[in-house]
Amino acid sequence: MKNFISVNDVANIDALVQKALFYKQQPLADIALGANKKIGLLFLNPSLRTRISTQLAAKNLGMEAIVFNVDKEGWALEFAVGAVMNGTTVEHVKDAAPVLGSYFDILCIRTFPSLQNRDEDYAETIIHQFMQYAGVPVVSLESATLHPLQSLADIITIKEDLVKRSSIVKPKIVLSWAPHIKPLPQCVANSFAQWVNAWGEADFVIAHPEGYALDDQFTGGASITNNQSEALQGADYVYVKNWSAYHDYGAMPAPHTDWMLTNTKLAQSNNAKVMHCLPVRRNVELSDDILDSENSLVTLQGGNRVWAAQAVIGEILRGA
């Protein structure tokens, strides 16, 4: 693996999941792999899980991890080609990225979309420029359109849980849109759809209100419905997530507060386990009664972020 930007960088999803589960059992098995190597974690946006889990993963592989909060502590970066930099930006990515590449063996970046200009966001300008100019492998810690480390952790979590549910031959997985107070990126939903489709071991349904259709380059292969109740029937896993509109880009066509998942709604499912990437707004996106129940997998998902990151960084270190 040279970079990790999307599921398309993964040759074998099952092998990567198995590697992650191996690291969960034996975290220090490859501690010599990253000896004397450094990984840089650049954050242009806030994070709890991604930041700490990636640091822990790197440490388990013997690497030194350095976190840099570009948004708070760095020079304001410019990404526009040919920009006349007489405004607020101070340093061009063309200049910053090669320097960072000279410091680190692997460079990891988190950046969010603007939600203002769909073409720019979906071109993934920021992460692609780091890939172009850094000269070292780049790992996405969430980009404008995708969150692959989260999705890998999500598949790991489902695989791990399925071992305890031997009666399920092919799980029904539902990605269910949730209400929110402000427009959020489509990254987690796009990425989860892309990974579940590529994994190919589930009946996959996406449920959202009208106006919230995702980009079909990621959803292809899923059944799509505007009827949440119909989607929940017989579901084994329900992944709850808000996203803003893709077509009327960044808009929130209507609040749809009735789309919040509750235990009453979940009664139609096959005792479904409920997932969310966190952070979650309780009693807006998901009810307390679900989050505090045994059906919630959110803590397991967050914990599995370490093993997902470790499996990916390990592959890059091996040049596999």
Ligand code: CP
């Ligand atoms: N799920 C996730 O990426 O969490 P953080 O934003 O806290 O990193």
